[in-house]
Amino acid sequence: MQRCGMPAMSIVCDLDGVVWDGSQFIDGSVDGLALLHQHGYEIWYVTNNSSTPARRHCDRLHAAGAPQSEHVVTSADSAASVVHQGDTILVVGGPGIHAALQDRGCRTMGSTDLTPRSLPAIDAVVVGIDPDISYHTIWMAQLAIANGARLIGTNPDTSFPSDGMIKPGGGAILAAIAAASDSEPTITGKPYGPMADLWRRLRSDTEQPIVMIGDRRSTDGAFAAELGAEFILVTSRISDSDLTDVPVHHTVASLRDAATLLVSEG
Numbered sequence: 001m002q003r004c005g006m007p008a009m010s011i012v013c014d015l016d017g018v019v020w021d022g023s024q025f026i027d028g029s030v031d032g033l034a035l036l037h038q039h040g041y042e043i044w045y046v047t048n049n050s051s052t053p054a055r056r057h058c059d060r061l062h063a064a065g066a067p068q069s070e071h072v073v074t075s076a077d078s079a080a081s082v083v084h085q086g087d088t089i090l091v092v093g094g095p096g097i098h099a100a101l102q103d104r105g106c107r108t109m110g111s112t113d114l115t116p117r118s119l120p121a122i123d124a125v126v127v128g129i130d131p132d133i134s135y136h137t138i139w140m141a142q143l144a145i146a147n148g149a150r151l152i153g154t155n156p157d158t159s160f161p162s163d164g165m166i167k168p169g170g171g172a173i174l175a176a177i178a179a180a181s182d183s184e185p186t187i188t189g190k191p192y193g194p195m196a197d198l199w200r201r202l203r204s205d206t207e208q209p210i211v212m213i214g215d216r217r218s219t220d221g222a223f224a225a226e227l228g229a230e231f232i233l234v235t236s237r238i239s240d241s242d243l244t245d246v247p248v249h250h251t252v253a254s255l256r257d258a259a260t261l262l263v264s265e266g
Ligand SMILES: [Mg+2]
Pocket: 014, 015, 016, 017, 018, 214, 215, 216
C-alpha cells in the first residue's frame, strides 16, 4: 500500500547478520520487512554472500514470507557483470559463483582436478568463500594469474556472522591469493562500483530515495555512500569499528527497529 502523497523509497537490505544469522532468521526481521512493504517501500536484498545461488536466497526469503523475495542481488552476480560471455574462469568459491557465471555464458571450473601441466588458458580467477580452500587451490590460482588471468573478488569481507559465531570471509581467502600472485584484485561486491552499477540497472524507479540497512560500516555503510543513500546500521550481529568516518544516519538494534523507525519518520 503506497502512502498517499508520499514518495516510495528503495530499501537496500543486507542479508547476513540483518535478516538472518546462518540457519536462523533474526527475530522480527521478516515482520520488519513486511511493515516496510506495507508502507510502499520497494525492498531489495543485496548480499556479499556469493556461495549460495541467488535462487536459493529467493526461495528462503519467500518461504519465510519476506516481501519481494525475487529482488536478490549477490556478489556473484556482480562478479558475473564484469566478465565476458565465453570466458573460461577458475572459481575459488561455492555453487553461487558457478551458477552466476554459467548464466553469463562462461565456462567454469574448480581447482581440484587441475595440475600445473593441465592448466588451461584461464581468463579470470573469481574468488569468494571456499570452505575447502587448500594450498593447491592457491597455487593453481597463482599460476593462472601468472599466465594472464584477471583476479576478481566477489567481496572484501574478511569475516561474517553465522549461527552465533564469526567465521573467515571471502576477503580473507582473496587476500591470500592476491598476496601469492602479487596482484591487485578487482572487487565487485559491496561497496564497490560493479555492485552499485548492477543494482542501479535492476531497480525500477531511479528517482526514489534510497536507504541502506546493514551491519557493517566497511561494506554496507560504504555502499550506502556509493549509492548516495542513507545508512542505518543494525547492531544485531557484527559490530565492526573500522571506517568510523562512514556516515551512519541511525544505529538500531535490529531490522525490525529500523523498519519501525522509517515508518514513524514517514
Ligand atoms: Mg552483513
